[in-house]
Amino acid sequence: MALPKYTEPHYRIWHYVYLTICAAVFFFLIAPLFVIFPLSFNAEEFLVFSDGMKRLDPDAFSLRWYKDMIYGTKNPWGLATKNSFIIAIFATIGSVILGTVAALGLSSRHMPYKGLIMAVLISPMIVPLIISGVAIFFFMAKAGLAATHLGIILAHIILGTPFVVITVTATLSGFDHSVTRAAASLGSNPVNTFMKITLPLILPGVISGGLFAFVTSFDEVVVVLFLAGLENTTIPIQMWTGLREQLSPTILAVATCLIILSTLILVTAELLRRRSERLRGINR
């Protein structure tokens, strides 16, 4: 942001102060994530930068914590990773199907009690997680689903659908309904119209909602803490236990992998958002 030449000196100073403040805030936001990278390659067991690391001595770095993460004896990460992916994938599929179908109904102008129903559907996102955790635990315990994969998947569908409903209704708000009417007038049945016309057009919204649902499930710890037994341990539970007991460098290796995963998800989400805006003809 170049300033015009006629800017008075004190505004010029203020402008640089403002830029400095912004830089500091950006630093505060992003820097903590980058502490994890180098420390996860630490050759020693301590979670501080060793003198060797400060000198960039190659011997001070190692992959030992990554090896420990993958091959370590009685390590829980293999089971946790498997569980996390199974739960997150099924929860995402469930959320996307239920959420997309519901969003189609909600976007219809014939929908009765729209506000009220929307409020109920979004409520799991607004209610503090601890309360959701307690309530869902009571339900699952009664239904005999506590400490089962199915119970956790259902719980994560509850938490994930609001995101799908919100993103898909947002995509549908710019949707031109005359194309579905055109399809119907050409003799297509509603299911065929949805699969061939509507779905391809709202797909970016559906996928980005699905990404939210996936991340919600993959990162969810409060509800799982109430529901999971030993067999259902997930990555967040293992991290939670590890952080509570002793912060080991292995956790940082896992954290690094998670940061890489979230970067991939971010890039996908951004690309989808842009594609969706282009498809809906929103130019910026």
Place this chain on the structure above:
Amino acid sequence: MSSETQKILTTDGIPLEVSLKKAERRNKIKAFLLVAPLLFFIIITYVFPIGDMLMRSVDDKMVTEMLPKTFKAMEKWDGKELPEEEVFAAFHSDFIKLVEEKREGKLSTQLNYTKNGFKSIIKKLRRKSKSFEEGNYKEQIMAVHKRWANVEYWQAIKRRAPAYTGQKYLKGMDMFKNENGEIVSVPEDRRIHRVLWLRTLEIAFFVTVFCFLMAYPIAHLLATLPMKYSNLLMICVLLPFWTSLLVRTASWMILLQQQGLVNDFFVGIGLVADDNRPEMMFNKTGSYVAMTQILLPFMVLPLYSVMKTISPSLMRAGKSLGGTPFVAFWKVYFPLTIPGIGAGCLLVFILAIGYYITPALVGGASGTLISNQIAFHMKSTLDWSFASAMGLMLLTGVLAIYWVYNKLVGIDNIKLG
């Protein structure tokens, strides 16, 4: 040929009005059927269980079921002086049955909640009751321990007669019902819950303020920079947003530890002595710093989406009409961003007030919030009805804020990413 009074008919001969209404209704049903699966799923697995929490939080049937005859006999008792033989006989009969079922321990725990001192006298009663003779139970029970002859203990039992109670809610606010049925506060040194509620509000409020102060300048920068720079900077906001909460908490645990980088930095610039490094974690500071960074994106995004819609020509117009840049900002730009400020602040406040994971890890004893207390009662003391009561008190607060949010910005306007 048809006159104007005649109704317009469709080709089937049905009046158009009727036909339209039918189609309208069919469309309504169609739309509702699409929403129905998710709606019923959420109602059954989520809304009803929250209702279940409400039932649990006021449920006090346990003692009512354990002493049915006693409470029946107590109906006639005025509760001023020691009850008649009839009550003692009924209590004895209930108690014998409990001992047979080995449930007298539960009774003593429950009654001890109401009044301290029941545990030992119930144990004693169980031992002595084996050699009780038939008849004249009043004297025999009173002879077991002098507390059984004290009317206060019988009053305490009577207080447990109703099947429903609000006492868990009172306990959540550090209050209780005393012998005379008045609602009073517990002694000042035992008011743990009020401290927690106040601390939760305090931390949520200040985290919101810090987030606002930090988010406003960068949201403004993001909204005014050319697209190619702002997209790059947006990543700095979105990457933390998408990164696991536990990862971000872990990074703060590393940074804030006593030998951590933040302390290293303070020592380096000479702010603190090397042998006197301050504790920045496991206290309120830890909660403040970590929660502010974690919730910051939730403030930036709504602010950004509002600022993006403000035309830069408005500021130029303000300046050209003689305002200094500061006046133009304060009188023109700032008022236009108020919807974004409202949305961001309420979003952050709602999230902060129910925070659990981060305070539990970096908050220590002085930085934990009400959510931690709920989890504690769910997992450690297993007092689920109290956890439910506290959860519902928190929920009421959040819903009130949410209602305001809905009035101000509308729930459809929540923007994600």
